[in-house]
Amino acid sequence: MHYDVAIIGGGPAGSTAAAMLAKAGRSVVVIEREKFPRFHIGESLLPFSMDAFERLGILKKIQDAGFVVKHGAEICSGCGEKETRFYFKDGFRSRRATAFQVTRSEFDKILLDHARECGALVREETIVTSLDLSAGSTSLSIASADGSPETITAGYVIDCSGRNSVIGSHLGLKESYPSLQKFAVYAHFEDAQIPEGVDGTLTRMVRGEDHWFWIIPLSSTKLSIGVVMDTEKYKSLRSTPEQVLERFIRDQPLMQSRLLGSRRVTKVYASGDYSYRNRTLHGDRWLMAGDAAGFIDPVFSSGVFLAILGGEKAAEAIDAALRSPREARRLFARYERHLVKVMGLYLKFVLAWYRKEFVETVLAPREFFEVVPAVNAVLAGNMGKSFSLRWRLWLFQLIVRLQRIVPICPRLTLVPRS
Ligand SMILES: Cc1cc2nc3c(=O)[nH]c(=O)nc-3n(C[C@H](O)[C@H](O)[C@H](O)COP(=O)(O)OP(=O)(O)OC[C@H]3O[C@@H](n4cnc5c(N)ncnc54)[C@H](O)[C@@H]3O)c2cc1C
Known part of the structure; x- marks a missing residue:
């Protein structure tokens, strides 16, 4: 022993x-x-x-x-005005173009x-x-x-x-x-309409004003769906995880369209304060x-x-x-x-995700100095050891800071149009 x-x-x-x-x-x-x-x-x-x-x-x-062989990720604004896709093959000095779901x-x-x-x-x-x-x-x-x-x-x-x-x-x-006290509710859905080809393999994130969804394809018909919000917000809803997931999906047209014709096949799980x-x-x-x-x-x-x-x-x-x-x-x-x-x-990236100017910036990628591929590389797991990657990340952070003061990229509400 x-x-x-x-x-x-x-x-x-x-x-x-x-x-x-x-x-x-x-x-x-x-x-x-x-x-x-x-x-x-x-x-x-x-x-x-x-x-x-x-x-x-x-x-x-x-x-x-x-x-499922995963080729990248897509970020959509909850207002439905903008979306952007990151393919791992386009990451800064990308060595691996795929992962798995x-x-x-x-x-x-x-x-x-x-x-x-x-x-x-x-x-x-x-x-x-x-x-x-x-x-x-x-x-x-x-x-x-x-x-x-x-x-x-x-x-x-x-x-x-x-x-x-x-x-x-x-x-x-x-x-x-303290600023990351979040709560997630999630479940698996079957019979979903998932696009064929590379785009059907992406992790999708839909960023709302005070919450975000993930959509992860686990097969050609099955999706993992989750919504993340502040723990305080979850508590204030005084509802079960099932009711909360249903309500958030009902209020988001993008999610409704992705889940059209699908049915939930697991219980709704919840994780808090994580x-x-x-x-x-x-x-x-x-x-x-x-x-x-x-x-x-x-x-x-x-x-x-x-x-x-x-x-x-x-x-x-x-x-x-x-x-x-x-x-x-x-x-x-x-x-x-x-x-x-x-x-x-x-x-650093996670804290930035909860700031609107970060979302506005990533949703308006501009190809200069390979800044976007550098962010893509970090999100693929590149640990940012090389100087050539690090200075691009600094530049990206600078652009995000500027966006807070002057709208370099279009401002977004992140709220679905009624
Ligand atoms: C809502 C949510 C969404 C997520 N989405 C993603 C994602 O899309 N991609 C991603 O990469 N990560 C994601 N994660 C994170 C991911 O789940 C974890 O980072 C990952 O599982 C960590 O692996 P681990 O081996 O450290 O721990 P775990 O996978 O949790 O394994 C720990 C194991 O320890 C065992 N254990 C616990 N206590 C004891 C004990 N006292 N004695 C014996 N055994 C014990 C448990 O049974 C468990 O099997 C998500 C997490 C959450 C909460």
Whole structure:
């Protein structure tokens, strides 16, 4: 019952870390509360994860699963006046032109099964109930479905427990972003009229005045639909998630036309208060990865990309620490710096998304200095390391700031015409 590494949670972050460490010859146990396949939201992936799938040796399995191949995204103004499409092939120095739109129950199972095949011990229907992270040892108290409690020990622990954030909650490290307290309601719809060809594969975002919708094609007839609003707004409606989703769709002509003739085939799910970070992402013998480390609003589909990136980097750091334990502190601090930087980049974009001048600017793309392709590249998962990308992003931010004062691009109401 002693392992090199214990991983809490078998979502994309946990299974990525487990597969990497098992491939490196480490003894790994993944403790997962649910029995897979299980429903999960977060269906639109980014092209930069494709490289990681290749490194994990799982790209072919994902391709063979028949998920929709995603070519980009479309942003529409809620007033119906403007729309713009980003194709990943047009991103700044684009290397990957596609990603996938995935049904998470199937996708997560492929990843978790792969971790098992690589040699990780996966214990489903088993929950981590408490931890002891005192220096020198880490132990986890776990309980399996039949309720029998056990204790396991490990050299290192990676917390990949998603928004449950087991270690963050245990140590009181979680902090929320006050301006990003949002609420989402969502469901799957069948028999939708989805355009054929490349445009039928895009993630669509419809930006209303105080809310936005996502439309994600999961097959040639199935759509994932969700609407995101301020938590306060949701509370003020005093309605069930079903009533809220129906009401927002009814009030938005663009959504009505996209959903014409379709029917809801799942219950309406809801997620609230979901943007937060942790004051630190590591301790002497533990790291956090994926949503357990921090969660940023899903508008740019960055969640799974960050989870896989975090899982991979955490595995690298722990593998190196197992080789040279004295280096652990430095390796873990470097891991944290890297992750915080990438999450910070997405956070900037997410905060901007909720400002009207940002939406007005992206809906009026002008081809100069390749600024639009640079934004496109970041939204595909390019982490903005090169100077040539960074100065274009600065220029873009400058244009957005100017738009606040002088209308360089047309002003939009974002409210549907009555
Ligand atoms: C409304 C909404 C829309 C989103 N849309 C997108 C999108 O389009 N694209 C995108 O990339 N991302 C999206 N995301 C984000 C995405 O869902 C997450 O970022 C992603 O699932 C994170 O993966 P993870 O492995 O960190 O966590 P998870 O996928 O949540 O996995 C964590 C696992 O840990 C297990 N667990 C939790 N607690 C315990 C415990 N105590 N013991 C044992 N196991 C435990 C859980 O059962 C779960 O399986 C969205 C999120 C929300 C809320």
